[in-house]
Amino acid sequence: MGDTTDSPMQAAQSLLAAEIARLGLREVEISGYDESWLSILLREEDRTVWLGYREGEGYFITWDQEAAATHFFSLNQAGITEVLSVLSSKVVSSAVGAEAEVAVRDLLDSIASPEPDPEKIRDILEETPTSAEGIDVLATIAALKTFRSAIEELRGLLASQEKKKHKESVYQELFRRHPWMLGSQYGNVLWNEPKLRLDARADLMLASSLGYADIVELKRPDTPLLVKSKLIEVWRPSVSLSDAFAQARKYLRSIDEHRWEISSRLNFRKQSVSRMYRSSVILVAGRTPVAEGELDALRDLSLENSRILLLTYDDVLAISESTIQIFERRLTARAPGQLSEPGATT
Numbered sequence: 001m002g003d004t005t006d007s008p009m010q011a012a013q014s015l016l017a018a019e020i021a022r023l024g025l026r027e028v029e030i031s032g033y034d035e036s037w038l039s040i041l042l043r044e045e046d047r048t049v050w051l052g053y054r055e056g057e058g059y060f061i062t063w064d065q066e067a068a069a070t071h072f073f074s075l076n077q078a079g080i081t082e083v084l085s086v087l088s089s090k091v092v093s094s095a096v097g098a099e100a101e102v103a104v105r106d107l108l109d110s111i112a113s114p115e116p117d118p119e120k121i122r123d124i125l126e127e128t129p130t131s132a133e134g135i136d137v138l139a140t141i142a143a144l145k146t147f148r149s150a151i152e153e154l155r156g157l158l159a160s161q162e163k164k165k166h167k168e169s170v171y172q173e174l175f176r177r178h179p180w181m182l183g184s185q186y187g188n189v190l191w192n193e194p195k196l197r198l199d200a201r202a203d204l205m206l207a208s209s210l211g212y213a214d215i216v217e218l219k220r221p222d223t224p225l226l227v228k229s230k231l232i233e234v235w236r237p238s239v240s241l242s243d244a245f246a247q248a249r250k251y252l253r254s255i256d257e258h259r260w261e262i263s264s265r266l267n268f269r270k271q272s273v274s275r276m277y278r279s280s281v282i283l284v285a286g287r288t289p290v291a292e293g294e295l296d297a298l299r300d301l302s303l304e305n306s307r308i309l310l311l312t313y314d315d316v317l318a319i320s321e322s323t324i325q326i327f328e329r330r331l332t333a334r335a336p337g338q339l340s341e342p343g344a345t346t
Helices: 008-021 078-085 087-110 118-127 132-159 167-177 238-256 261-264 270-278 296-305 314-334
Strands: 026-031 037-042 046-052 058-061 184-190 204-208 213-218 227-228 233-239 281-283 310-311
Touching: 008 078, 037 310, 058 078, 058 087, 087 118, 087 167, 132 167, 132 314, 167 204, 167 213, 184 281, 213 238, 233 238, 238 261, 238 270, 238 281, 238 310, 261 270, 270 296, 296 310, 310 314
Parallel strands: 213 281, 281 310
Antiparallel strands: 026 037, 037 046, 046 058, 184 204, 204 213, 227 233
């Protein structure tokens, strides 16, 4: 008897045809196949999707037979779902089915709960079938939701600062939960109110992605930053800002003099000890001034203290909004009609 083993395209044709029939996907039709390609017609769009196969690497899907394939997969159940997920929004909806719809509702209910259960959410996500692009969109939306919520919280605090006189600790808690608001290089908090040495107690210590241990010192948004000298008509640091810079310099001395002890306590790698000479203090205080000459005065003050970064609360908002724009552009790039073609490099 001859060899009855199906070729890769024959196997793909059989599996996909059976799945399309099972799901009742009338808008999708396998229009033909040969030893190299299987063509799938999207009737509503009058468009063809091509499924190819490369020996030793697996299947790939593309809208353009001339495009270079970059993503390969096996044609198991997950692979079939991946193929169906790129065909049309209706196919995705049908492929997910009623069971997945229940899982999605459970996921939304879990997230909306006052006390979300991370383990339950993780289990639901693992059970909910979706495409790689769908997972990316879900992650982007979740990040955007978190970031927007944090920004709105900061805006609310600033709007009510004059009336409620929020203490530094309120802003400290916000930045402890969202260190990215002070810069995308910050992923986690090392210490909350770290006691260094010399009685220097900082508000936060952040881990920089470059391996530095950067200290955050917070002053209230209503802290005056500059005062105008009546004698020589120039702006100079207020008493509060001068004290804050002095305190920041004290933190830096503590880090430099006790870097081995601090590094050991934080379980840093040995190489990080030398890098701690590059650590800095982020001083968050006041609001961005508007009077002529004030911004230049703040700039000069920063240039004189290269390891102390002065941010106003308006600067923090600008940093946060810039981060959100990155995720919004990423989400826009995933919008219908703008998705990267299957097989294209993203």
